[in-house]
Amino acid sequence: MNTIVQKKICLLGDFGVGKTSLIRRFVEGRFNEKYLTTIGVNISRKTIERSYGLMSMLIWDLAGSTGFDSFTNPSYMQGTAGAVIVCDITRRDTLIIMAEYARQARIINPKIHLVFVCNKTDLLDRRVISAEDLSDLSSTFGDGSYFLSSAKTGERVEDVFSSLAGKIDAGDR
Amino acid sequence: MPHKKQKLAQFEARVVQLINEWHRLAYTYVDADLRIAQISPNFPSELTDADLTRPGISLGEAFGEFVGMEDVLHDILRGERSLFQIERVNRIQADGSIRYLSFRVVPLDVQKPSAGLLVIVEDVTSSGLIEHSLVQNRNELRFVQDALAHANADLDKRVEQRTAELAEAKQQIEKQLVRMQALRLNDLAILGTTDLRVALKTIADQTRKHLRMDVVSVLLFNPYSLRFENAVVAGAQTSEIQSAWIRMGETVIGRAAFERQTLIFPDVSQEPQLELVGKSEGFLSCFALPLIAKGKIVGVMYLGHRSIFQPNQDWLDFLESLAGQAAMAIESIKAFEDLQRSNFELALAYSRTIEGWSRALDLRDMQTKDHTSRVTELTLKLAHLVGMNEIEIMHVKHGALLHDIGKMGIPDAILLKDDYLSDEEWEIMRRHPAYAYEMLSPVEYLRPALDIPYCHHEKWDGTGYPRGLAGEQIPLAARLFAVVDVWDALRSNRPYRKGWNEDQVREYIRSQSGTHFDPYAVDLFLRLLDEMDKEQMDQRAV
Ligand SMILES: Nc1nc2c(ncn2[C@@H]2O[C@H](COP(=O)(O)OP(=O)(O)OP(=O)(O)O)[C@@H](O)[C@H]2O)c(=O)[nH]1
Ligand SMILES: [Mg+2]
Numbered sequence: 142m143n144t145i146v147q148k149k150i151c152l153l154g155d156f157g158v159g160k161t162s163l164i165r166r167f168v169e170g171r172f173n174e175k176y177l178t179t180i181g182v183n184i185s186r187k188t189i190e191r192s193y194g195l196m197s198m199l200i201w202d203l204a205g206s207t208g209f210d211s212f213t214n215p216s217y218m219q220g221t222a223g224a225v226i227v228c229d230i231t232r233r234d235t236l237i238i239m240a241e242y243a244r245q246a247r248i249i250n251p252k253i254h255l256v257f258v259c260n261k262t263d264l265l266d267r268r269v270i271s272a273e274d275l276s277d278l279s280s281t282f283g284d285g286s287y288f289l290s291s292a293k294t295g296e297r298v299e300d301v302f303s304s305l306a307g308k309i310d311a312g313d314r
Numbered sequence: 315m316p317h318k319k320q321k322l323a324q325f326e327a328r329v330v331q332l333i334n335e336w337h338r339l340a341y342t343y344v345d346a347d348l349r350i351a352q353i354s355p356n357f358p359s360e361l362t363d364a365d366l367t368r369p370g371i372s373l374g375e376a377f378g379e380f381v382g383m384e385d386v387l388h389d390i391l392r393g394e395r396s397l398f399q400i401e402r403v404n405r406i407q408a409d410g411s412i413r414y415l416s417f418r419v420v421p422l423d424v425q426k427p428s429a430g431l432l433v434i435v436e437d438v439t440s441s442g443l444i445e446h447s448l449v450q451n452r453n454e455l456r457f458v459q460d461a462l463a464h465a466n467a468d469l470d471k472r473v474e475q476r477t478a479e480l481a482e483a484k485q486q487i488e489k490q491l492v493r494m495q496a497l498r499l500n501d502l503a504i505l506g507t508t509d510l511r512v513a514l515k516t517i518a519d520q521t522r523k524h525l526r527m528d529v530v531s532v533l534l535f536n537p538y539s540l541r542f543e544n545a546v547v548a549g550a551q552t553s554e555i556q557s558a559w560i561r562m563g564e565t566v567i568g569r570a571a572f573e574r575q576t577l578i579f580p581d582v583s584q585e586p587q588l589e590l591v592g593k594s595e596g597f598l599s600c601f602a603l604p605l606i607a608k609g610k611i612v613g614v615m616y617l618g619h620r621s622i623f624q625p626n627q628d629w630l631d632f633l634e635s636l637a638g639q640a641a642m643a644i645e646s647i648k649a650f651e652d653l654q655r656s657n658f659e660l661a662l663a664y665s666r667t668i669e670g671w672s673r674a675l676d677l678r679d680m681q682t683k684d685h686t687s688r689v690t691e692l693t694l695k696l697a698h699l700v701g702m703n704e705i706e707i708m709h710v711k712h713g714a715l716l717h718d719i720g721k722m723g724i725p726d727a728i729l730l731k732d733d734y735l736s737d738e739e740w741e742i743m744r745r746h747p748a749y750a751y752e753m754l755s756p757v758e759y760l761r762p763a764l765d766i767p768y769c770h771h772e773k774w775d776g777t778g779y780p781r782g783l784a785g786e787q788i789p790l791a792a793r794l795f796a797v798v799d800v801w802d803a804l805r806s807n808r809p810y811r812k813g814w815n816e817d818q819v820r821e822y823i824r825s826q827s828g829t830h831f832d833p834y835a836v837d838l839f840l841r842l843l844d845e846m847d848k849e850q851m852d853q854r855a856v
Contacts, residue, residue: 176453176457177450178446180414180446180449181403181442183406184403184404205453216383216386220385
């Protein structure tokens with residue numbers, strides 16, 4: 142019952158979609174309105190309970206894209222069990238970038254587990270990405286499911302990470 | 315030599331030390347099992363939470379960045395790769411500030427890579443901070459651009475929405491305008507004609523056009539037969555509606571009238587009980603509106619369509635307006651027709667009366683037979699020639715028939731005297747135009763006919779009676795009549811003389827032109843006589 146598995150996961154997505162904020166909410170339970178961009182990589186750890194024991198998540202927060210040709214360095218994705226790909230519900234372009242991340246992640250690692258997240262749902266009045274768009278994208282690169290989250294309110298944030306953990310576990314079995 | 319070598323080694327060590335210090339480099343040696351074997355003396359302990367001195371600690375345990383990277387590291391150990399690099403690894407300091415590190419992994423011995431790996435850790439915070447501020451600025455700028463684009467799109471959308479609203483409003487107004495024009499056209503048709511069928515045809519056509527119906531008919535209620543009969547129908551292909559003869563309360567038409575309400579059947583197939591009118595037309599929907607004027611049913615407007623049609627309120631409102639016009643047309647034109655009929659009857663009664671008086675006068679006056687009718691006929695011909703209108707001609711006719719009505723006031727002893735009249739008698743005799751005036755002027759209907767009875771004894775040169783009018787002071791009708799009257803008198807036999815022949819009379823009349831008669835009237839009259847002579851000759855020739 143004291144099994145501990147260590148898993149590396151990545152957060153991918155366009156700049157400013159809330160990757161760092163989702164991790165901070167998940168790991169520290171905090172949120173900051175102020176935008177501080179991430180360059181390079183920032184690793185956080187969080188251990189979650191699983192039916193078989195514990196999963197120690199090594200969460201890679203990567204710099205957001207700076208354009209179409211500057212996606213994540215493929216070697217950073219080495220040994221990654223799963224990725225959370227994030228878009229921003231108020232910016233349509235981030236959906237297109239999301240699709241590109243999904244495509245590249247699948248090329249680098251065909252077995253990678255993906256969870257699609259549309260973040261900032263507390264800004265629903267500025268919504269420009271529809272449910273149809275999201276389920277369409279998720280069906281193309283995943284199982285058709287996706288999360289509508291808010292790092293600000295914490296809505297569905299835990300679910301995002303436990304869903305990914307569940308997929309990883311299921312894949313390992 | 316060894317001394318030289320020693321010197322060089324000492325020199326190299328110094329260079330390495332300086333480079334280490336300046337670039338803040340630290341390094342560890344990792345064995346082929348990826349465990350840390352040795353760390354450089356200057357290795358900053360705050361770079362990791364792990365205890366690097368613990369024997370057998372793995373690289374992954376020391377630096378989380380290497381978890382999962384085993385494959386890449388083994389590639390280097392196998393000599394398949396010469397360098398692995400992780401750039402700008404973030405380390406959050408206790409004060410919240412970020413340190414940026416760069417990890418570089420190379421073989422310790424290029425000749426024998428399996429011997430182990432050298433992990434060089436460089437502190438790149440200063441260049442990292444510069445890069446961070448550049449990226450931060452760029453991303454913030456993009457956020458602003460995004461927000462602007464969003465606001466722009468929002469504006470565009472609102473403009474589009476407003477434009478659409480305006481276009482819709484414009485369309486509505488245009489529709490209303492077209493409908494108002496249709497209603498106006500109907501009004502003009504009602505005002506411009508006294509023929510009910512013409513007005514109703516216009517309304518039916520307009521209704522059919524603007525409500526896009528296949529067939530529109532208006533049926534009138536006949537109060538004698540108590541049936542609805544078709545007055546006009548537009549768009550029909552069969553004679554079913556044309557020949558409709560419908561009792562109150564029967565069929566969809568009679569029901570609308572009986573119930574006094576608009577009946578709407580958008581889909582007649584849903585109404586098995588419906589007594590449809592226009593089956594032969596293939597109607598799939600129909601509409602019947604009672605036409606009510608002053609509370610009375612005057613007819614029904616009936617519309618049929620050859621497909622299913624669900625009207626909206628707008629359509630129904632317009633239909634009500636059109637039906638209202640049809641009812642108004644029926645009401646006002648019927649009223650006009652009634653008035654016209656009673657007017658006509660009145661005029662007929664007057665004419666008969668006037669003719670009766672005229673005959674009575676002739677009898678009393680013992681005028682030569684048909685004098686009055688002859689002069690009347692000739693005077694009317696002249697009136698036509700001078701271009702009088704229908705009504706003026708009617709008054710001329712009445713005036714001619716009654717030209718001697720004033721003689722009713724002259725005693726028989728004078729009027730019928732065979733002998734020459736004395737001056738006093740003449741005096742009385744010459745009063746007859748004034749008597750005519752007294753008699754006729756109170757009768758409004760006959761007042762316009764007074765010109766001849768009152769003025770036919772006036773003379774062009776002003777020597778006539780009763781008022782001594784001259785020239786164009788004398789009404790035209792009287793000037794024309796005077797010539798005709800004298801001509802007929804001279805042509806007729808009298809107890810004391812024989813009638814003159816035509817040439818004599820013509821000559822006499824011509825001689826009086828400009829004194830007794832208006833020269834223009836004389837010319838016209840003589841030309842008329844020529845014309846008539848010619849006609850007679852032509853007839854005889856035939
Ligand atoms: N309202 C709202 N704001 C959010 C949410 N998540 C993140 N933000 C804000 O969005 C901005 C960007 O958030 P980050 O978490 O830094 O985004 P990131 O994806 O890590 O950005 P990069 O590191 O530049 O790629 C910050 O100002 C956050 O406060 C959210 O759920 N709701
Ligand atoms: Mg970030």
